[in-house]
Structure formats: structure tokens, C-alpha cells
Amino acid sequence: xxxxxxxxxxxxxxxxxxxxxxxxxQNLYGKIFERKGEGSDFLGWTTLPEEMKDSExxxxxxxxxxxxxxxxxVFVVIGIGGSYLGARAIxxxxxxxxxxxxxxxxxxxxxxxxxxxxxxxxxELLEILDEKNYSLTVISKSGxxxxxxxxxxxxxxxxxxxxxxxEARERIVAITDKExxxxxxxxxxxxxxxxxxxxxxxxxxxxLTPVGLLPVAVAGxxxxxxxxxxxxxxxxxxxxxxxxxxxIAQYAVTRNVLYxxxxxxxxxxxxxxxxxxxTEWWKQLYGESxxxxxxxxxxxxxxxxxxxxxxxxxxxxxxxxxxxxxxxVEKPRRNLKIPNEKDNPDGLNYLAxxxxxxxxxxxxxxxxxxxxxxxxxxxxxxxxxxxxxHLGELIYFYEMACALSGYLLGVNPFNQPxxxxxxxxxxxxxxxxxxxxxxxxxKKKIDEDIS
Ligand code: PA5
Numbered sequence: 001x002x003x004x005x006x007x008x009x010x011x012x013x014x015x016x017x018x019x020x021x022x023x024x025x026q027n028l029y030g031k032i033f034e035r036k037g038e039g040s041d042f043l044g045w046t047t048l049p050e051e052m053k054d055s056e057x058x059x060x061x062x063x064x065x066x067x068x069x070x071x072x073x074v075f076v077v078i079g080i081g082g083s084y085l086g087a088r089a090i091x092x093x094x095x096x097x098x099x100x101x102x103x104x105x106x107x108x109x110x111x112x113x114x115x116x117x118x119x120x121x122x123x124e125l126l127e128i129l130d131e132k133n134y135s136l137t138v139i140s141k142s143g144x145x146x147x148x149x150x151x152x153x154x155x156x157x158x159x160x161x162x163x164x165x166x167e168a169r170e171r172i173v174a175i176t177d178k179e180x181x182x183x184x185x186x187x188x189x190x191x192x193x194x195x196x197x198x199x200x201x202x203x204x205x206x207x208l209t210p211v212g213l214l215p216v217a218v219a220g221x222x223x224x225x226x227x228x229x230x231x232x233x234x235x236x237x238x239x240x241x242x243x244x245x246x247x248i249a250q251y252a253v254t255r256n257v258l259y260x261x262x263x264x265x266x267x268x269x270x271x272x273x274x275x276x277x278x279t280e281w282w283k284q285l286y287g288e289s290x291x292x293x294x295x296x297x298x299x300x301x302x303x304x305x306x307x308x309x310x311x312x313x314x315x316x317x318x319x320x321x322x323x324x325x326x327x328x329v330e331k332p333r334r335n336l337k338i339p340n341e342k343d344n345p346d347g348l349n350y351l352a353x354x355x356x357x358x359x360x361x362x363x364x365x366x367x368x369x370x371x372x373x374x375x376x377x378x379x380x381x382x383x384x385x386x387x388x389x390h391l392g393e394l395i396y397f398y399e400m401a402c403a404l405s406g407y408l409l410g411v412n413p414f415n416q417p418x419x420x421x422x423x424x425x426x427x428x429x430x431x432x433x434x435x436x437x438x439x440x441x442x443k444k445k446i447d448e449d450i451s
Contacts (some may be wrong), residue, residue, distance in 0.1 A: 004247035039414030044200030049231035065217035078114035079139035080204025087215035090279035098290025114148030135171035144183020252404035289413035
């Protein structure tokens with residue numbers, strides 16, 4: 001089970017401060033589980049673990065994944081934001097660090113597209129796909145997002161050219177709304193296999209739907225275990241507990257109290273490079289859920305010890321507006337010790353016989369103590385090891401904490417009205433039909449800015 005240690009925030013936040021929130025948190029849990037709070041149309045994620053586990057849908061996802069795995073050396077996941085980050089977070093957390101260089105017949109390498117508009121990236125991906133046997137999934141809840149739509153048009157054409165229309169159809173799975181959107185229509189016309197994104201689950205909370213589960217299953221990981229871990233956390237969160245026994249509430253409340261005393265930036269810290277995309281998933285979940293009404297804790301991420309040699313100085317001595325949450329994995333998956341060397345030329349014999357992870361853990365402890373001394377409060381979240389089950393727990397932990405935290409902050413954690421602003425300008429600049437007035441207005445604005 002995920003454990004939390006908030007003792008290194010006590011110089012900044014008193015226990016009494018936290019306990020003051022106890023009844024509010026109970027009230028918020030009630031609102032979330034009874035689907036009565038703001039944005040309650042998007043609370044479908046709360047019951048996904050029990051609905052999905054052992055369901056026919058999960059069996060269908062597994063069977064589809066098996067079929068795709070047989071056909072593929074490479075599986076391309078096309079999607080952006082909540083339609084790819086969850087899958088990428090889990091796949092990278094569980095995969096070999098050098099998966100791309102380590103090809104065995106049963107490994108399927110998952111590659112990602114449609115999460116930006118880089119011409120170079122897409123062209124180079126096509127070069128790789130020329131040489132590989134591949135299949136793909138295109139994931140878009142709205143079915144109209146530009147980045148994945150562009151990538152899908154290009155890769156779909158490549159796939160058709162390579163295998164012919166009939167076989168291409170067998171190699172494409174679309175995950176989208178159950179009835180609306182261009183992708184749904186196209187899938188219907190072309191006869192693609194489809195999975196639905198539930199109406200009541202927003203993109204960033206959709207990792208435990210087919211959006212996350214299909215790519216994870218194609219990558220060869222156990223999605224039932226993932227759901228099992230999430231269910232354990234769900235059952236735990238459902239029980240009325242005092243704040244001192246509830247790590248989810250402790251995390252949500254502590255970050256809000258820190259925010260209220262002038263710490264508006266949270267840095268998620270990991271000491272395992274394979275968790276980089278887990279941090280990216282967390283950044284989207286919290287950034288898109290909380291950054292509203294000119295409020296919100298800014299979610300930043302660092303990979304230590306790497307970034308101690310770039311951002312460490314700022315964290316230690318820069319503006320005191322930061323707090324850190326360190327995600328610790330108790331047990332690494334491998335075992336590697338530092339060897340002894342006869343003449344000790346590099347002076348490292350004092351570490352001889354120690355595991356690399358022991359050194360990593362000392363770096364972690366030393367950094368935490370230094371940062372707390374330097375005025376950066378620190379929370380620690382620990383999971384026993386990186387596997388599907390504990391990742392499932394962690395996902396549900398962060399989702400529930402995000403809902404509590406957003407409500408504590410006074411915002412609706414389930415909408416994202418601000419995401420539309422850039423799209424409106426981009427469509428106006430590109431002359432998308434229906435945006436004629438916006439095109440005229442933006443051109444005028446640019447001309448005025450230049451003159
Ligand atoms: O969390 C969200 O809702 C967003 O990040 C979306 O997932 C993202 O914008 C992609 O949207 P769509 O799945 O409709 O293509």
C-alpha cells in the first residue's frame with residue numbers, strides 16, 4: 001500500500017492546521033462518492049476499478065491486445081493529453097529501460113504519436129514504420145483533436161499502402177466517444193474495431209478505461225493487476241477515516257495548507273528515470289484540474305539525481321515558493337553492487353559492496369534534509385516496488401487526492417475550459433472553416449502588434 005510521510009512539513013504546517021480540515025474532507029468524500037459536487041457528471045472514474053475488473057470489456061481488451069501483439073513488432077499509440085499520458089506512464093514505468101535496443105520476438109515496442117505537431121518526428125517515425133511490422137490505436141475522446149487527427153491521417157495512409165485496405169482495418173483500433181465525433185464516424189465507415197471512452201470520465205482520469213488499458217495490454221502488462229491495485233485503494237478511500245490514517249487526504253490537505261502559506265509550486269521528485277512519464281501524467285492531472293480562477297498549485301517535475309545538477313541550486317536557495325513530494329520506490333527490480341578495486345584509483349572503495357540503490361537512497365535522504373533545511377517542505381510517498389498492482393494503487397491515490405484537493409482549492413477539478421484558448425487561435429490562423437470571424441480578428445491583432 002502507498003505510504004505517506006508528511007513529518008518534514010511540520011516546520012511549516014502544524015498537525016492542528018491539518019486536523020482542522022477533517023470534517024471538510026469527510027464532507028468532500030461524501031460529495032465525490034455520491035456524485036454531488038461541482039463537475040459531478042465527470043465522476044465516472046471513481047467506480048472504474050470495480051466496474052472494470054473481471055468485466056467482459058477487460059476480456060475484450062485483452063483479446064484485442066493478443067491479436068494485435070501477434071501482428072506487431074511495433075504498436076503506435078496516437079493521442080494527446082489524457083489520451084496518451086496514462087498509458088505512457090505505465091508502459092515506461094514497467095518496461096526495460098532500453099526496450100528499443102532489446103528486441104526479442106515476443107516484445108512489442110510501443111511508440112507514441114499525435115502528441116505534438118513536429119514534422120521531423122512524424123517523418124522519422126514513418127521511416128521506422130517502413131521497416132517494422134506494426135499496428136496502431138488512435139485515441140481521442142472528442143474525436144476532433146488536431147494533433148492526433150493529423151498523425152492518424154498520415155500513419156493510416158502509410159498502413160494502408162503497406163498492407164492494403166483490408167489488412168489495415170485489422171490493424172487499427174479506435175478509442176473514442178460512443179457516438180459523436182469525426183473519429184467515430186470514420187471508424188464506422190472503415191469498419192475499425194472501437195472501444196468507447198465513457199461519457200462520465202474526462203481525459204486525464206481515463207487511464208483505467210480502454211484509453212490506458214489497451215496500450216498497456218499490448219505492451220504485455222497485466223491490466224487486471226493494475227485494476228486490482230486501484231480497487232484496493234478505492235476500497236481504502238471509501239472508508240471514513242481520521243485524517244491521520246488517510247494518506248490520500250493527508251496529501252490533499254497538506255498541499256493546500258502549503259499553498260495557503262505562500263508555496264504555490266509543487267515539485268514531484270523521482271529517483272528512477274522510468275518514472276519520468278508518471279510525473280508527466282501527474283502534471284497533467286493536477287495542472288489541468290486545479291489551474292483555474294487565477295488559482296492553483298503549479299505542478300513541476302524533476303528526475304533526481306540528474307536534475308540536482310541543474311535545478312538543485314534553485315531548489316536549495318532560490319525563491320522560497322516551493323514544496324516537494326518525493327515518490328520513493330522501496331525495492332528496485334534489479335541488483336547491482338559497486339565493485340572493489342585494488343588500488344582504489346577513484347577513491348570509491350568506501351562504497352564497495354553496496355548496492356547502487358543504497359547510494360541512491362542516501363542521496364535521497366541527504367537531499368531531503370538539505371532541502372527542508374533550505375526552506376522547502378517535503379512530503380514522501382512510498383510504494384513497495386514498481387509493478388502493475390502498486391501503480392494501480394498510486395493512480396487511484398493521485399486521482400482521488402486531486403479531486404479532494406481541487407475542491408479544497410475551490411475549483412471544479414473536472415473541466416478544462418482554458419485548453420480551448422490556444423486551439424481557437426490556431427484554428428483562426430490556419431483558416432479552419434467556421435472560424436472566419438476569429439481569423440479576421442487575429443490577423444487584425446497581429447497587424448496592429450507589428451505596426
Ligand atoms: O484531460 C483532458 O481532457 C485533455 O487532456 C484531453 O485528454 C486532450 O485534450 C485530448 O483530447 P481528446 O481525447 O478529445 O483528443
